Amino acid sequence: MSDQKHDRANSGPIREFVTLYIGDQIFGLPVSDIREVFHPRAITRVPLAPPEIRGVLNLRGRIVTAIEVRTCLSLPPLEEDNASSMMAIGIEVDDEAYGLIVDRIGDVLQLPERDCEAIPCNMDSNWQAISSGIYRLDGQLLIILDIQRLLGVEPSTEMAA
């Protein structure tokens, strides 16, 4: 996703990721992609919208489309009583504001570019479709999400091929 940094790989560049949790799984998003983190409040549901679109909400006068990352990953939505702890990650793609709804937000990690590994080919195709790499952390695996693909690719589309 950042070929530019690859070019300078010999100096061992460091990349920063915001980590987030869906269930027990930890994911990472490049800090540079993220505009803000906020509590999603008063989401208006949009009838007939694709399933992963949870609705639209007002973030300081701007209409933000809320994307349910769980649905993108073919996971069931969070139970209602846990929903209050949900967080949203504000991103902007093509001048449009999106909010990625996740279970909770973790720390910011600094990881060397070269440690990033390819996604195992036996991973769920939906997961593969929206990930760009994987890091081996102590005791867990960090999956790096690709925002472009997360927003551009329908979860049902077969991307594994």
Next chain:
Amino acid sequence: MDDLLSDFLAETQESLEVVDAELVKFEQQPEDDETLNNIFRLVHTIKGTCGFLGLPRLEALAHAGETLLGKFRDKALIATPETVSLILDSIDKIKEILDHLTETQVEPEGDDKEIIALLVAASEGVQSESAPKVVAENPVETNQSTEEDPPVGYDIDLDRELRPGEVSLADLEAAFMAADGPDIEQLAVEADQAKEEEVSKEKEKTEVKPTAEPLKLIQTVRVNVDSLEELMTMVSELVLTRNQLLQIVRKSNDEELKIPLQRLSSVTAELQDGVMKTRMQPIGNAWKKLPRIVRDSAKLAGKKVQLNMSGESTELDRQVLELIGDPLTHMVRNSCDHGLEPGDIRVAAGKPEAGQINLSAYHEGGHIVIEVADDGAGLPTSKIRAKAIKNGTISQADADAMSDNQVHRLIFAAGLSTASAVTSLSGRGVGMDVVRSNIEKIGGTVDLNSIDGQGTTFKIKIPLTLAIVSALIVDTAVGKFAIPQLAVVELVRSTETGEHRVETINGTRVLRLRDSLLPIVDISDITGEAAPESSEKPSFVVVMVVGELRFGVLVDSISDTEEIVVKPLSNRLTSIPIFSGNTILGDGSVIMILDPNGVAKQVSTGEEVEQDTSRDEANTDQNSDKTAMLLFFAGGREPKAVPLSLVTRLEEIDPNKIETSGGRHMVQYRNTLMPLVHASGAPTFKETGQQPVLVFTENGRSVGLAVDEIVDIVEEVLNIEMSDGGPGAIGSAVLKGKATEVLDVGHFLTQGFHDWFERKSAMENNEEPAAKRILLVDDNAFFRNMVRPLLSAAGYDVTAIESTSEAWALNEAGVNFDIIVSDIEMPDDNGVDFAKKLAEDLNWNNIPRLALSALEQHDLEKIGAISAFTDVVRKSDRESLISTIHYVLQSQGEAA
């Protein structure tokens, strides 16, 4: 792009538009020096700038054109349609080169020798007197050249010296031109055809200048459209934020905040106004190219056409302006090609040879109305009818039932614009469905009016701006939505038991509204989401009209109307057909804006489009002079009539279902027994077939009036002559040219209600000890007879009198009433004075006074009726009369 070049392009584009229009004007008035000077100056400027920027091709063209114009200016030449065509062609050529410049920043390859030669020849043409004569005899072999420039023997077209015996091309052209006018035109036409199809949109066009008159000096600054758009977006945000603040302060009641907020509020409003203004452009900008188009298509068709424009300075949002340009061009071209007849036919019809196309624009209540009117032959009604039937757009039966006006509107239907329609309808109406859908896309409407032999008028109504619209905020089972008010024609309260009840046919919802069935959609149906079982039964039907389709959307309640700032949908959501955008409400929540067009498409699955037959009726409803009457036969072939507004429904009942009990006729109707009375006075019910019945319903109680045959519904000014035709008749009136007996509905209602009514009032007696007494004052016997039974049926004790003096007599006699209902406009009495007097009367001052009037609100205020009366009810509105009386009496009871 080079700043200098892009400025030049933008400026030249503008100048050329002016030149186009001015040239057409000049052609018609060749003696108008001012117009010519203006054209000359503009072309000269273009030439000068081209030279400065190093654009030789453009410069040469402009120079040749300027030379010819110079000849006109010096009166050395008289402008003819041919020479003007030539200049117009050169302008087109310049435009073509400009387009190329815009895209590539360099002049295109090639040259314009052909057209320059024509221009040069034209400017030479009349100067050389000898040329036409000689050349006409033997054009090819003659070597008689004209004067210098270009020098004899050098041909600029061939770019070399002429060989002996050869004639320069320019001379040849000159000869042709001078010898035979039409040849040049032929060339011009060919050049036109060779030319690429119209000029693409000028991207650099960033003008803020309100330039209707090119000579007017107004100081302007060029601003990029994008920065204006940005500004508009920010102002929209500001408006939303202010709305939120206002809502918060309203709740918290913080006095300290209120004053600065008020100031903020007014400044915001001014700012919004100001920014809106910068986006506004005179509609004349979109019209600039029309004179040229009319001129060209008129020439092609060999017609004389005069285009008149008025209201060019009417301003509207530039976004709207851009979108309206193409449909407008299409319509004007249509009027020119098909609307206007050829000159000879016009003369034969006694019209002036030159056809008129009138284009006008004006403001009307937050909308811009644009009219395109021609004085041609009008639409070929019978051809359209035949075509529509053939196409299957409408059925034969529908076609027979349709008025001419409705038939004309069929040209907006998609089915009529097929290729085959072009030939059989001679092109009229082609693409009109595209025009309509383009106009509807921007929330506008288009209608037409065609009078046979006198012409056709198209009326386009478009919103001033697309950014801010007024909308109805509705609650539904699946959430709140905004509906643009432009599409909404009325709101109907629908209850389970009331008059307006939503019924289902095979799962499809419909509503009986007046005399038509209205298809109803529930948002939860369209969205495919099951509505949660709500206990809320009473709901509203929002009646919308989109094109020819009239339908209702079922909602739980209407929560507000609000001016909303339309924000575009996210890319991920644009594929949903039923939404056109979203917005942030004053409370900060986001709601979706329903797209009436999208919803309409969902309603008419398949082609079952319900034709909008009730529109005509709705229009005339506003005309208070006319009354809709239902004509029928009952006991004989003399027509009888009742006011349509009194009839709740028309039913057909199986005669076998009619039951008799105690000498009365009943029928089971909607789970209750409905008394039946025959309008002829005798129980001559049908024995076979279907018995037509007019159903009158009040407060859930119905009476059926059986008739022999329902004939028609007419709308006419009622002139009732009172008669003593016995019980059951008010009098007679001339309807549809026939003397018609107008029946006293009250007579039949009380006949039907009779025992049933007693039972009802006995039931009510538990709560209300005695029926409320109403004094009804109205000089019009017809109206008295209409209203009295209605009020009696609603459980009131009515005393109806025809003058205020009778009222005072009752006052003297010590009679008391619970409410006085009085007409305002009576020929011998004044209702307002009566009310004022009542207010001072010792006995009656506490009785609520209700006025009946057909006047509008502001007129009522003018005559002081608002203050003199407790309330005012529209005369024709019987439902609100009863509910108002009920309400007034109730609040009176509470106050006492």
